[in-house]
Amino acid sequence: xxxxxxxxxxxxxxxxxxxxxxxxxxxxxxxxxxxxxxxxxxxxxxxxxxxxxxxxxxxxxxxxxxxxxxxxxxxxxxxxxxxxxxxxxxxxxxxxxxxxxxxxxxxxxxxx
Amino acid sequence: xxxxxxxxxxxxxxxxxxxxxxxxxxxxxxxxxxxxxxxxxxxxxxxxxxxxxxxxxxxxxxxxxxxxxxxxxxxxxxxxxxxxxxxxxxxxxxxxxxxxxxxxxxxxxxxxxxxxx
Numbered sequence: 751x752x753x754x755x756x757x758x759x760x761x762x763x764x765x766x767x768x769x770x771x772x773x774x775x776x777x778x779x780x781x782x783x784x785x786x787x788x789x790x791x792x793x794x795x796x797x798x799x800x801x802x803x804x805x806x807x808x809x810x811x812x813x814x815x816x817x818x819x820x821x822x823x824x825x826x827x828x829x830x831x832x833x834x835x836x837x838x839x840x841x842x843x844x845x846x847x848x849x850x851x852x853x854x855x856x857x858x859x860x861x862x
Numbered sequence: 863x864x865x866x867x868x869x870x871x872x873x874x875x876x877x878x879x880x881x882x883x884x885x886x887x888x889x890x891x892x893x894x895x896x897x898x899x900x901x902x903x904x905x906x907x908x909x910x911x912x913x914x915x916x917x918x919x920x921x922x923x924x925x926x927x928x929x930x931x932x933x934x935x936x937x938x939x940x941x942x943x944x945x946x947x948x949x950x951x952x953x954x955x956x957x958x959x960x961x962x963x964x965x966x967x968x969x970x971x972x973x974x975x976x977x978x979x
Contacts, residue, residue: 792969847965853907
C-alpha cells in the first residue's frame with residue numbers, strides 16, 4: 751500500500767550527538783513536511799519541502815536541518831540535540847500545497 | 863494569539879452516544895481549510911475530515927461530520943454512535959499559507975476523548 755514511512759520508530763541519542771531521522775513516501779507527493787510534537791502538546795511545523803524548495807518556519811531552531819535528495823525521501827538532521835528536543839517527530843506529505851496531508855507513524859526521539 | 867482553540871482538554875462519553883468536539887479558529891485569510899485528525903496512543907495522525915472555507919455544505923465522512931459555522935468561526939467535529947476504538951486524542955487544524963507556496967497546518971491543543979463501555 752502507498753504510505754508514508756518513518757524510520758526508526760524509536761530513536762535514542764545522547765546529548766549533543768547528531769542524529770538523523772528518515773521519512774520516505776510511496777505516494778509521489780510533491781510536498782513533504784516535518785512536525786515536532788512534544789509530550790502532551792500539539793504538533794508544530796518545523797519546515798517543509800515543496801519539490802526541491804526548502805522552507806523553514808521562522809521559529810525553527812538552527813539546530814534543525816533537513817535534506818530531500820529525491821521525491822521519495824526526506825531527512826531531519828538534529829546537529830546537537832538537547833534535552834528539550836525530545837519529542838515525537840512526524841513526517842507528512844501532500845500532493846499539492848493545499849491538499850490533505852498524510853502523516854507517517856512518527857519517530858519518538860529520546861535524548862539522554 | 864492562538865489561532866485554533868479546542869476548549870475541551872478531555873471528554874468522557876458513553877459508547878454508542880454521539881459526541882461533539884469543539885473547535886474555533888481565527889484567520890483573516892478568506893481561503894483556508896480546516897482538518898480534524900485522530901491520534902491514538904501509537905502516535906500516528908489519522909486524517910478524519912476536511913472543510914474548505916468556500917464549501918457550501920458541511921463535510922461528512924461516514925460517522926464523522928463537521929459542523930461548520932463560518933460566521934462564528936467554528937468547526938466542530940461530530941462523531942455519531944461512538945465506539946470504544948474512538949478513544950484517542952483529536953486535533954483540529956487549520957491550513958495556512960506559508961512561505962514557499964505550500965500550506966502548513968496549525969494545530970489546536972487537542973481533546974482527549976475516552977469512550978466508556
